[in-house]
Amino acid sequence: MPGAQGTVGSQQPVGVTGLQGARVVHRDGTVALDGVTLLAEPGEVLVVVGASGSGKSTVLRAIAGLVRLKSGSVLIDGSPTSASPQLRNVAMVFEDTQLMPFLTVARNMGFGLHTRHTPEDEAARRVTEQASRLRVRRLLHRLPNQISAGQRGQVGIGRALVMSPRAFLLDEPLAHVDAHERIRMRRVISETVRGAGVTTLWVTHDQDEALAVADRVALLREGAVVQIDAPRRMYDRPADLLVADFLGALPAGRLRATLVESGGQGGYRVGSRVLPTWRPLPPELTPWVGRDVVLGLRPEAVQVRSDDPDPHLARLDGLARWVERRGSDTYVTAVYGDGNRLVARDSGRSGARPGDLVPLLVDASRAMVCEPQSPHRVLFAPA
Numbered sequence: 001m002p003g004a005q006g007t008v009g010s011q012q013p014v015g016v017t018g019l020q021g022a023r024v025v026h027r028d029g030t031v032a033l034d035g036v037t038l039l040a041e042p043g044e045v046l047v048v049v050g051a052s053g054s055g056k057s058t059v060l061r062a063i064a065g066l067v068r069l070k071s072g073s074v075l076i077d078g079s080p081t082s083a084s085p086q087l088r089n090v091a092m093v094f095e096d097t098q099l100m101p102f103l104t105v106a107r108n109m110g111f112g113l114h115t116r117h118t119p120e121d122e123a124a125r126r127v128t129e130q131a132s133r134l135r136v137r138r139l140l141h142r143l144p145n146q147i148s149a150g151q152r153g154q155v156g157i158g159r160a161l162v163m164s165p166r167a168f169l170l171d172e173p174l175a176h177v178d179a180h181e182r183i184r185m186r187r188v189i190s191e192t193v194r195g196a197g198v199t200t201l202w203v204t205h206d207q208d209e210a211l212a213v214a215d216r217v218a219l220l221r222e223g224a225v226v227q228i229d230a231p232r233r234m235y236d237r238p239a240d241l242l243v244a245d246f247l248g249a250l251p252a253g254r255l256r257a258t259l260v261e262s263g264g265q266g267g268y269r270v271g272s273r274v275l276p277t278w279r280p281l282p283p284e285l286t287p288w289v290g291r292d293v294v295l296g297l298r299p300e301a302v303q304v305r306s307d308d309p310d311p312h313l314a315r316l317d318g319l320a321r322w323v324e325r326r327g328s329d330t331y332v333t334a335v336y337g338d339g340n341r342l343v344a345r346d347s348g349r350s351g352a353r354p355g356d357l358v359p360l361l362v363d364a365s366r367a368m369v370c371e372p373q374s375p376h377r378v379l380f381a382p383a
């Protein structure tokens with residue numbers, strides 16, 4: 001993780017890059033950003049996630065100067081700027097990369113360097129080097145209409161990565177790359193931006209990508225920042241269940257429950273059953289005793305009953321709705337009445353099929369305890 005603001009070896013002042021209190025309102029009155037403060041530390045990779053329409057692209061476009069702020073400010077390297085986009089010295093990759101159709105791939109990749117009067121041999125060296133890393137070197141002599149859409153995306157990424165900008169702004173850079181190639185490409189991008197020490201804001205829909213490349217993740221919802229945290233912390237301590245759903249392999253299960261306490265230990269009453277936690281209630285939950293909560297249970301806290309069940313786990317039989325196999329794991333989603341549902345992770349042995357009554361074992365000590373109303377703010381998440 002990069003350090004605080006300061007100076008780098010070249011003695012140039014460095015600082016945060018992003019938006020401060022930014023409000024963006026479109027002509028038709030749509031509020032795309034509503035007081036967003038999103039600042040990446042020098043050299044940090046800050047990944048921006050959120051549902052469609054939450055304002056992710058608008059954040060990048062505002063930093064690049066392509067969208068006007070109604071209020072608030074853009075900071076690049078710690079300095080507020082309202083300069084025109086060409087003068088901001090940021091390199092942007094759009095989801096829908098446009099290349100110049102009459103220039104070869106090599107000329108497209110080197111275009112930014114050319115406009116900055118980088119010496120020809122230096123530009124050619126950087127283009128060839130980056131093309132090799134992205135594995136598009138054999139395409140350098142072709143025209144954009146002679147390569148595939150995915151390859152055009154790779155060239156667009158290369159065009160940005162050859163620059164030495166003050167910030168990289170990557171908007172779904174891997175949207176058109178197939179799943180296999182995406183993992184390799186995200187490593188190349190991550191290594192390049194980190195190697196250059198350049199602050200990067202990276203928008204993605206892909207939670208794996210976010211967790212893999214981010215120093216910190218920012219989650220947007222309806223034009224506002226819900227949470228900014230290191231990936232692990234955001235996964236372990238989500239602000240609410242919608243954040244948890246976003247970062248999980250599958251949405252977390254939800255059980256409506258009443259918080260109870262007996263003999264100094266906490267538990268959750270679900271229907272006529274009490275799921276014991278086998279531990280005292282944490283102080284933050286004591287005001288909630290006797291009140292309704294929603295339990296958020298990630299698949300790792302729920303198992304399909306095996307031959308040798310753990311006696312500390314509570315059994316809840318439910319109707320399997322979906323059974324999905326992913327690698328060595330099988331995920332079984334079971335539904336109960338009252339909108340309750342559980343998702344169990346099973347290490348490949350489950351023969352459960354949709355429609356079966358499945359015995360699920362719940363580790364209540366791993367439940368995230370949340371407010372009863374959506375978005376189910378998390379009151380307590382076990383360590």
Ligand SMILES: Nc1ncnc2c1ncn2[C@@H]1O[C@H](COP(=O)(O)OP(=O)(O)OP(=O)(O)O)[C@@H](O)[C@H]1O
Pocket residue numbers: 026027028030031032050051052053054055056057058059
């Ligand atoms: N030109 C426009 N006029 C009016 N509203 C717009 C315009 N462009 C975007 N919006 C709205 O602004 C909001 C934010 O859009 P934005 O493109 O930033 O979302 P996003 O999170 O990047 O979505 P996606 O993941 O689908 O790309 C959305 O409600 C969108 O409908």
